[in-house]
Amino acid sequence: MKKPVLVLLALLLFGLFGSAAMAAEAPPLRWGMDLEGGAPYEFTDPQNPERIVGFEKDIVDEIAKRLERPVTHVQTNWDSLIPALDRGSFDFAMAGIELTDEHKQGALFSRPYCVYQQQMVVRADDNHILVFDDLKGKKVGTLSGSAAHRMLEHLGGVDMKFYSDMYAVYQDLQLGRLDAVFLDLPVAAYYAHGNPKLRFVEPALGEGYYAIAMRKGDEALKRRIDAAIDGMLTDGSLERIMRHWNLWTPAQKKLVAFRDSQPVDTKQGPNWQRFLPMLLEGAWMTIKISVLAMALAMGVGLLLAVMRIYGPKPLSWLALTYVEVFRGTPLLIQLYLIYYGLPNLGIQLDAFVAGVIGLGLNYGANEAENYRAGIQAVPKGQSEASLALGMSRYQLLRYVILPQSFRVALPPVTNDFIALFKDSSLVSVITLVELTKAYGMLASATYDYIGLGLVTAGVYLAISYPASLFARWTEARLRRA
Amino acid sequence: MIIAHAITKSFGGHRILDGVDLHVHAGEKIVLLGPSGSGKSTLLRCLNRLEEIDSGGITVLGRNLEGSKAEVQSIRADVGMVFQSFNLFPHLSVLENVCLAPMKVRGWSRSDTEAAARELLGRVGMGHKADAYPAQLSGGQQQRVAIARALAMRPQIMLFDEPTSALDPEMVHEVLQVINDIARDGMTMVIVTHEMEFARRVASRVLFMDHGTIVEEAPPEEFFKAPKTERAKTFLSHMNKRRAETAQLRGTGTLVAID
Numbered sequence: 120m121k122k123p124v125l126v127l128l129a130l131l132l133f134g135l136f137g138s139a140a141m142a143a144e145a146p147p148l149r150w151g152m153d154l155e156g157g158a159p160y161e162f163t164d165p166q167n168p169e170r171i172v173g174f175e176k177d178i179v180d181e182i183a184k185r186l187e188r189p190v191t192h193v194q195t196n197w198d199s200l201i202p203a204l205d206r207g208s209f210d211f212a213m214a215g216i217e218l219t220d221e222h223k224q225g226a227l228f229s230r231p232y233c234v235y236q237q238q239m240v241v242r243a244d245d246n247h248i249l250v251f252d253d254l255k256g257k258k259v260g261t262l263s264g265s266a267a268h269r270m271l272e273h274l275g276g277v278d279m280k281f282y283s284d285m286y287a288v289y290q291d292l293q294l295g296r297l298d299a300v301f302l303d304l305p306v307a308a309y310y311a312h313g314n315p316k317l318r319f320v321e322p323a324l325g326e327g328y329y330a331i332a333m334r335k336g337d338e339a340l341k342r343r344i345d346a347a348i349d350g351m352l353t354d355g356s357l358e359r360i361m362r363h364w365n366l367w368t369p370a371q372k373k374l375v376a377f378r379d380s381q382p383v384d385t386k387q388g389p390n391w392q393r394f395l396p397m398l399l400e401g402a403w404m405t406i407k408i409s410v411l412a413m414a415l416a417m418g419v420g421l422l423l424a425v426m427r428i429y430g431p432k433p434l435s436w437l438a439l440t441y442v443e444v445f446r447g448t449p450l451l452i453q454l455y456l457i458y459y460g461l462p463n464l465g466i467q468l469d470a471f472v473a474g475v476i477g478l479g480l481n482y483g484a485n486e487a488e489n490y491r492a493g494i495q496a497v498p499k500g501q502s503e504a505s506l507a508l509g510m511s512r513y514q515l516l517r518y519v520i521l522p523q524s525f526r527v528a529l530p531p532v533t534n535d536f537i538a539l540f541k542d543s544s545l546v547s548v549i550t551l552v553e554l555t556k557a558y559g560m561l562a563s564a565t566y567d568y569i570g571l572g573l574v575t576a577g578v579y580l581a582i583s584y585p586a587s588l589f590a591r592w593t594e595a596r597l598r599r600a
Numbered sequence: 601m602i603i604a605h606a607i608t609k610s611f612g613g614h615r616i617l618d619g620v621d622l623h624v625h626a627g628e629k630i631v632l633l634g635p636s637g638s639g640k641s642t643l644l645r646c647l648n649r650l651e652e653i654d655s656g657g658i659t660v661l662g663r664n665l666e667g668s669k670a671e672v673q674s675i676r677a678d679v680g681m682v683f684q685s686f687n688l689f690p691h692l693s694v695l696e697n698v699c700l701a702p703m704k705v706r707g708w709s710r711s712d713t714e715a716a717a718r719e720l721l722g723r724v725g726m727g728h729k730a731d732a733y734p735a736q737l738s739g740g741q742q743q744r745v746a747i748a749r750a751l752a753m754r755p756q757i758m759l760f761d762e763p764t765s766a767l768d769p770e771m772v773h774e775v776l777q778v779i780n781d782i783a784r785d786g787m788t789m790v791i792v793t794h795e796m797e798f799a800r801r802v803a804s805r806v807l808f809m810d811h812g813t814i815v816e817e818a819p820p821e822e823f824f825k826a827p828k829t830e831r832a833k834t835f836l837s838h839m840n841k842r843r844a845e846t847a848q849l850r851g852t853g854t855l856v857a858i859d
Binding site for chain 2: 498500501503504505506507508509510511514518519522523526
């Protein structure tokens with residue numbers, strides 16, 4: 120690691136924390152956080168995967184010491200931190216959660232421990248993006264639900280791409296998949312600072328506060344944590360931690376004078392005029408991806424099935440290997456490899472293309488097995504009759520075997536389409552906003568998980584139910600024939 | 601038309617054909633008789649290479665059946681075959697069943713092929729079912745369509761592999777009638793059947809097979825009246841007994857009536 124001093128510091132704090140834990144009999148405080156893309160807030164130490172490091176980790180350790188309580192951590196998806204806190208999965212959440220009126224409706228917040236700003240980063244050779252307004256019409260990577268996301272949304276006309284992996288977002292910027300990245304300054308400082316291929320667009324924008332979220336009504340914990348943060352501000356230990364992580368900015372001085380405004384309790388249902396179009400856009404993306412991926416899967420599957428049954432040994436073996444590999448590994452990993460892995464080999468695909476290819480190649484393996492079963496269900500007499508009429512093997516396949524095997528394969532293929540349709544939600548990991556991702560973004564912004572969830576499920580059902588009816592109809596027709 | 605010389609064929613160590621010689625001349629109607637497992641069907645299927653022979657040689661219409669893929673396909677195009685289980689294409693209508701091979705293999709135009717197909721369907725009494733699908737037809741009707749399908753290629757030889765064995769008894773007659781009509785038009789035919797009455801009427805020569813060899817060869821009147829070998833005598837008396845039993849069951853004297 121490039122900062123050995125920090126490792127030492129972390130070790131030191133660990134030692135302190137350890138002794139505090141031994142002294143305390145109190146039950147541990149449970150800390151909800153997200154390690155994925157969590158640097159420099161809290162993340163797995165690259166040198167020692169069993170250890171967690173980060174500036175928030177250091178702050179939590181310091182707070183724990185002052186509260187004389189040990190802390191255990193609970194890994195949770197960033198989007199779900201507030202609802203998980205509400206459910207009682209942990210006692211407090213701390214993972215760069217911004218102090219906003221929206222968030223205040225979902226949780227009780229401590230006094231802030233950090234002033235954040237939003238940092239625009241572009242490629243070093245880019246001289247077009249100079250101010251925030253220049254992002255209009257550009258492809259900009261950000262984190263969904265973050266303050267940066269809201270600023271971009273407010274600007275309007277930005278082609279936003281959503282990442283949960285903060286390493287990937289700057290990689291995609293270098294690859295040219297993005298024109299800019301707009302994210303919290305700590306993230307930019309950790310991942311992009313000192314990278315000669317990238318340039319920070321000064322000044323940083325959109326000041327705001329990070330604070331610790333607790334369950335509403337947990338005033339006792341809030342008082343103790345507030346007191347701990349107060350103490351850290353007074354004795355300079357907070358500044359020391361921030362400086363070690365290269366995050367101390369003059370703006371941090373505002374933390375001392377901070378006075379919380381009362382949360383405005385304007386809890387209301389989601390604004391449907393705003394949200395429905397987003398859901399429908401997501402649904403349209405889901406449909407496009409599913410239909411194109413299924414078309415690809417059917418083509419790949421047919422090729423594989425024919426290779427497997429009629430091909431010479433090496434081809435047949437190749438087809439079998441393909442089927443086993445693609446059916447035996449998770450689709451999620453295949454998508455990661457295709458989108459984030461292939462650029463290392465010089466193959467750079469657009470996210471949409473990568474999504475279609477990933478789903479299509481994966482389902483191709485399933486379709487191959489459906490067709491194979493279909494082909495093998497055609498009686499031997501059909502081949503004999505065709506050959507006896509003087510047909511070539513190609514003609515036999517084209518006019519006699521395949522049309523019949525399609526009929527047999529149609530019900531399972533239709534069922535696979537429904538499965539693919541639902542699996543298409545996985546393409547959100549490669550920055551595509553489809554139906555499920557749109558739901559997640561909207562729900563985490565409004566905390567209306569039930570209402571939006573039912574609407575989203577309804578949209579899925581509205582598409583998959585007719586497909587399901589079609590599958591049943593084809594099955595019935597097959598039974599009659 | 602067909603010259604088969606000393607052909608042998610084994611399945612899993614069991615010898616099905618054991619040195620068979622066969623000459624079929626133009627216009628001949630050869631009927632292969634013999635008990636089950638005697639090798640009749642296998643011999644027939646070797647004649648268009650649906651079965652590979654182990655040794656020996658077969659020449660069909662002057663062309664070598666052991667030749668290139670294209671040569672084998674050209675022979676098969678000129679040799680029609682009718683199967684015990686009809687083997688119509690279930691996804692195609694009756695008319696499409698008949699037209700598929702002439703259009704794809706022969707490359708004949710759709711209009712000519714369809715006109716010829718409708719005429720053939722009329723000849724086998726299936727003109728009114730041109731647009732039906734095989735699943736909607738009785739066994740006898742399907743087999744008549746299968747015959748039309750084979751004839752649509754304008755073959756020079758027709759092979760029949762037990763064409764009535766899978767049919768309900770009341771449908772046997774309509775199919776045999778059609779085959780009989782084709783025979784009278786001068787087609788060269790090789791027929792495997794268990795219908796003795798039909799064999800006697802249609803055959804120009806009867807070959808009696810047992811244990812993979814041709815045991816006896818004679819014109820039908822001679823074979824049925826005075827078989828020379830013990831095995832043929834046993835076979836015929838067995839068949840007669842079975843015929844009598846079946847006739848008794850149905851309370852009628854004749855199993856099949858031709859014409």
